[in-house]
Amino acid sequence: MSREPLDQSRKLVTELPGPKAREMRERMETYVPKALSPSTPAFASRVEGGILEDVDGNRLIDLGAGIAVTTVGASHPKVVEAVKQQVEDFTHTCFMVTPYDSYTQLAQRLDELVPISGQTRSVLLNSGAEAVENAVKIARAYTGKQAIAAFDHAYHGRTTLTMGLTAKNMPYKDSFGPFASELYRVPGSYPFRDGLSGEEAAARTISSLESQIGANNLAAVIMEPIQGEGGFIVPAEGFLAKVVEWCKANDVLFIADEVQTGFVRTGTWFASETEGIEPDLITLAKGIANGMPLSAVTGRAEVMDAVHPGGLGGTYGGNPVAVAAGLAAIEVMEEENLTAKATRIGEIITDHFQQVQQDDPRVADIRGRGAMMAVELVDPETKAPLAELVNQIAVEARKQGVITLTAGTYGNVLRFLPPVVIGEDLLKEGLSVITDILAETRSDQSVSVDA
Template identity: 85%
Template structure:
């Protein structure tokens, strides 16, 4: 059934939440656990491009993209068509029971995209956390070692293993322990707060790896090239290259967690490419399939093949409908040159907040890359995090029809993850709403 395109403009016809949304929220509170806590006071009815339309007919500017998922927009026509055609053929067989060509096709496509030289292998899964867990399994099987090192400010998921790798306690880890053993945390690079060069931060990290864990015990180091939930922390120049160099010299695998940074989000296919590093394994999800649940672990062939037959997989891993969406998404990213568009988004956000920063010293740091940008708000005198201010801005912006997200170990970061296809005028309007709210809080 064809539908009229969704108008790419913000429009509020009711207060937020509107009457239908309030009724749905009452039902949500009755039937959904309190632990599942949506942040936006609207219930989606349609979404397209940079707009989400709610059940009351309000149109909201989307600066979150479902947490970096709808990179190509929430219902790109090519993806809709691919999904519909696949659904008409078959919805599921389980690749481990009866395989299908599209799974192999996507694995081959990723082989040509990831920044790993030589032959790679890919296993398809369902979520980012599942990809991380399987990367850890592969690393342990290949090296015969158990320890896994993650970093301060890291986020790798909400499962028992990945919670152990994730740094932030609330809301991700509180009351859920004990966590998986043989996971360790080491300091990373946070230029705005530690003031270290890449070489200095890497030396500190390597000292921790060698003294607290030991290379002979360490199967892998895992890191997001730009730390997501930790506050979009871009490591100092040269930091990641030094860590990867140490890993290669010590028979330790380097896992690049590109669940959030991958697929044109940061102005290249992968953030690892921009950093000039070559991981042994790379975890992928979020933007891979235009909103369909899909993830992947792609790695060196010799590493991936270290696992025994039947050791990787899952009932829904590489579901054919999600795979069809992924193949279509990759085509859209290439055809519409979304890496270049992501870089343009980064320029616009940086320019906007640099102007604001001149008159408002609470804008402490403007950072990120491409369409993955963040603003860290601090007390101008002490650099103490202003988490309360960030929460107030986000809440008010949502009431005014701009979907925003917060982040940061200290909760004081406003992050921007718009669909990369968003109209520039729409993006600028969303940013202006936020800065108007900021001006009113002085």
């Protein structure tokens, strides 16, 4: 029996958290480790389109999409139906034991979509971090080299290997070392803070790669085309193209980590397209299956085939239920022209904050693409990051029924990752709640500046 559609409007019937949510939080704090610390006071009951309804009947505007996951909405009918049908047939066989054609169908769809020319092959996995780890394995197997270079402000995961690639210490790395060896970090491009052109930043990066690692030792360079957790940093124009050019000239693979930027999020299917680059390997997750646990490494056929038989895989990798969701989600993205909708979301967010910026110089940088946008807040005189202010705004917004996220190496970035299917009026309302809170803080001298 079908349910009534969830009303796409914000509504608070209790304070947040409400009585049921408080009871659930008490139980959570008893049985779930403190290291897991959900930021939103509500507990989800239903999620549809751009609205999350909680257990107390409150409706919140969702500007986070489960951290860029539920691109087509958390309960799109086509995805739900595909999952139901697959569950009725079978939930698991393990592709390495008994294969099923939907796995290959999804690999074929990825071949058609990714910005890699020629034949590609794909291995399906469970999470973004697992995709990154496997991309590293593949790169080392293909090149016969060991070193991997990542960038300042990078985020690539929370496993032992991917923590070594991730830049930010707290909360991702602190007290968890030692990390995997032969992982190196080099400066990238952060136009707001380094003031360098793409060519200048690339020259600095290449100098570091050559002097600190050496091309003869370097298996791969890995980078997010737009750095996510680091603060939605869009590199200066031409930066990535120059780095990729150097990689190709020196037999170094380039891995594009598109876990967050992939699947129409930035207004194109993949952010690498906008940068005009062709990766050797691309890591995918988050939006690939709209909330079902699925990830992939897709790469040039000769690179992927360098690994010996049995060298890639895993019990749950490419689970048939998740694959069904992935195939359906991609179909929805195509049918509903979500690349165009993502582009429109970026225009709305940019226009909104440009208006705010005219009166509030703390809004120092507005950046991103499509439905992956951010604003960096700083002290106008010193450019010092306003991390406490950003946290204050996010906390208050959640209390007022707007789920928003923070980011940045310095913790001073508000980031916006709404479901791409969100209605424009709902999006604008959520943004207005946030900027009203921001305006209220202008006269609050108690907000400290975090250097």
